[in-house]
Amino acid sequence: MAENTIIIGAYWGDEGKGKIVDLLAADADWVARFNGGDNAGHTIVAEGKKTILHILPSGAVQGKNVAIGPDVFVNPEALLKDLQSVKDYKGRIVVDERAHVIMPYHLTLDDGGKLGTTKRGIGPAAEDRASRTRDITFSDLISEKFKEKLHGVLKEKELMLRNTGLNSMADYENEIYRTSNEYASRVRQLTGNAGLELHNAIQRGEKVILEGAQGALLDIVHGTRPYVTSSNTTAGGAFANLGLNPRHFKVVGIAKAYPTRVGEGPFPTELKNELGRRIQEDGHEFGATTGRPRKAGMPDFVALRYSARINSFDEIAVTKLDVLAGKEFTAAVKYEKGGETTENFPFRLEGWQPVYGKTYYFESFTEAEAERMCKEGYTSLPEGMREYLEDVAAAIKTPISMVSLSPKREITVVKDALEETRKCLTWLM
Ligand code: GDP
Ligand code: IMO
Ligand code: MG
Numbered sequence: 001m002a003e004n005t006i007i008i009g010a011y012w013g014d015e016g017k018g019k020i021v022d023l024l025a026a027d028a029d030w031v032a033r034f035n036g037g038d039n040a041g042h043t044i045v046a047e048g049k050k051t052i053l054h055i056l057p058s059g060a061v062q063g064k065n066v067a068i069g070p071d072v073f074v075n076p077e078a079l080l081k082d083l084q085s086v087k088d089y090k091g092r093i094v095v096d097e098r099a100h101v102i103m104p105y106h107l108t109l110d111d112g113g114k115l116g117t118t119k120r121g122i123g124p125a126a127e128d129r130a131s132r133t134r135d136i137t138f139s140d141l142i143s144e145k146f147k148e149k150l151h152g153v154l155k156e157k158e159l160m161l162r163n164t165g166l167n168s169m170a171d172y173e174n175e176i177y178r179t180s181n182e183y184a185s186r187v188r189q190l191t192g193n194a195g196l197e198l199h200n201a202i203q204r205g206e207k208v209i210l211e212g213a214q215g216a217l218l219d220i221v222h223g224t225r226p227y228v229t230s231s232n233t234t235a236g237g238a239f240a241n242l243g244l245n246p247r248h249f250k251v252v253g254i255a256k257a258y259p260t261r262v263g264e265g266p267f268p269t270e271l272k273n274e275l276g277r278r279i280q281e282d283g284h285e286f287g288a289t290t291g292r293p294r295k296a297g298m299p300d301f302v303a304l305r306y307s308a309r310i311n312s313f314d315e316i317a318v319t320k321l322d323v324l325a326g327k328e329f330t331a332a333v334k335y336e337k338g339g340e341t342t343e344n345f346p347f348r349l350e351g352w353q354p355v356y357g358k359t360y361y362f363e364s365f366t367e368a369e370a371e372r373m374c375k376e377g378y379t380s381l382p383e384g385m386r387e388y389l390e391d392v393a394a395a396i397k398t399p400i401s402m403v404s405l406s407p408k409r410e411i412t413v414v415k416d417a418l419e420e421t422r423k424c425l426t427w428l429m
Helices: 017-025 058-062 076-085 104-109 122-131 146-162 169-190 194-203 235-242 274-282 301-311 367-376 383-396 417-426
Strands: 004-009 030-033 042-046 049-053 065-068 093-096 208-211 249-256 315-319 329-337 340-342 353-360 400-404
Touching: 004 017, 004 235, 017 042, 017 058, 017 208, 017 249, 017 315, 017 400, 030 058, 030 194, 042 058, 049 058, 049 076, 058 065, 058 208, 065 194, 076 169, 093 169, 093 194, 104 122, 104 146, 104 169, 146 169, 194 208, 194 235, 235 249, 235 301, 249 301, 301 329, 301 383, 315 383, 329 383, 353 383, 383 400, 383 417, 400 417
Parallel strands: 004 208, 004 249, 030 065, 030 208, 065 093, 249 315, 315 400
Antiparallel strands: 042 049, 329 340, 329 353
16 A cells, blocks of 8 residues: 655644645645645745645645545635646646535634634634534535525524625625636536545555645644634544545654744744744745734744644654754743643643753755755754754654755755654664
């Protein structure tokens, strides 16, 4: 059986999942998104071009077949826009018939609120899914009974919509019906059964990558509630939602060299100083979806350990190491509150303070030097960088298979990384 891979963000999103999925997509037949919606922004820099995809799996850039699973909230407009940004795309696209459609009223009702959402309608669409009567799936969108379904849903929502200042429900309904029909005619051919397609591909020995959106700490169940998104961002959720066998997949966590967070919510190692500002600037930490500045923090082994446990990471990729070059930094090894310490990420973070371990430093390097390190492999990385990487591996008892040194696809160290970081785990045991 071919080895399939699932890619999971290890912190609060924007870890560089798009870059790593695109890199791995070279040997894949299918790449599937399994959660979220166009709240995600995945950046791919390859062949001198930057592409930002919001809903279409990153494998589309390499022309792979792509699928969108049932736990994805799809705004058809965002999907069609993404399709335009990968011109000449010839692969197959399957959007699951169970996937939920983001409707115009979901956008109206998602004002960012106290959670600081991306305003892409994800929360309101997820509420409708939970209602089981007000949800609109792709299967509904392309059905002959769509008009009836839409009418029933809008009847149920009438009071709420009138509160947003809407006057004529009839005009509103007609307009939504017209645009939905337009979308339906364009997505009808794409609608199918994503889980079955992927299952069959795996049975045929084809290689599948599952691409997570957001990060483990934004998971609706395991994340820093209530400051989370509305879908499962963790590996178990992906298998449950696509109906795939976890034993067919290797789980790869994408651990940015330092965490970032957009929107509201606790962030124990947040840097509110000059170092944080330099990381934000050098890492271009501005949202790929909303353009909002991302808060940056010190590396957090407590959060990573939690993420590794709840996802069962087999390996991790550490990205954006270049951003930490030339900066002295440290990492949280445990948390402390009123004299009590823990190495386990608490559900309620209030009052817990990070306790930092040793200091790390390595010199800045040029792109040419990064290219040389990629050719020569892991052992050619600066000593201070390896010390940090090996401490990450040891802290979460997970080897590192990829080290990313630039946004560019090819500037990623793969050679010898797993072998070398496994060694330091062996002598830990
Ligand atoms: P995703 O949501 O996890 O796919 O990540 P985003 O694309 O939202 O944000 C990651 C940003 O970092 C993008 O601008 C990437 O081009 C960039 N990036 C990815 N890997 C690296 C890296 O190793 N170094 C640097 N400097 N940038 C990177
Ligand atoms: P990618 O896939 C970073 C955050 C929002 C907000 C919270 C809830 O690019 O890593 P939502 O719109 O989902 O209801 O907002 O989740 N959020 C993300 N932060 N990267 C993302 O996606 C995110 N998707 C949602 O900022 O705090
Ligand atoms: Mg992103």
